[in-house]
Amino acid sequence: MSSNVIKTTEELMQPILQEKELELVDVEYVKEGQNWFLRVYIDSEDGIDIADCGTVSEQLSEKLDEADPVEEAYFLEVSSPGVERPLKSKGDFEKNVNNNVFVKLYEPIDGQKEYEGILTEFTDNMATIEYKVKTRKKLVEIPFNKIAKARLAVTL
Missing domain, CATH: 3.30.300.70 (RimP-like superfamily, N-terminal)
Structure with a gap:
């Protein structure tokens, strides 16, 4: 219903x-x-x-x-969806390359189910996020169909 x-x-x-x-x-x-x-x-x-x-x-x-x-x-x-607007479609991801995002996954990638960082690229149904682990920058590639929820993330 x-x-x-x-x-x-x-x-x-x-x-x-x-x-x-x-x-x-x-x-x-x-x-x-x-x-x-x-x-x-x-x-x-x-x-x-x-x-x-x-x-x-x-x-x-x-x-x-x-x-x-x-x-x-x-x-x-x-x-308005506000500053932490949800990202639902592939078009939302394409429009928000170079923005800070928060992504929850259906299943872990590299042992994690949540990532927050810069969406550096979205091509061929793959989101690439640059995130920090302490002081080191890392990249993770996430297939679009593995994303349970995503939104823009405000950085302070």
Whole structure:
């Protein structure tokens, strides 16, 4: 059921996003406590502001009311993915070469399931990350299909 709500929301979002030249980053449909939340994360090349979120929220709310894919009461939230934006697609990885990333793997590579470092390259479905072990820099190559979760990482 949750996947149906997400799929329908993604489909309803497409014309809104195209009209406003925005990108759909992620959709979540989760229960927290007694409440259900439908969270939509949007972005653009120039970033987004609260007005963009408000406009998209109003338009999406109307479309969701018409399509009625959700049986229970829920809260709709439209926002920016923030500075630690998730990396979901191969395109996300290609656009973020030379940025700091955090990656969780399905299974360990070189004894580790998590890496944080600079994404130095993404080619042929392979992410290359330069990370530090104490003062030494190392490289790890990670096949795209081994990545469970990935996001941009803020460095202090």
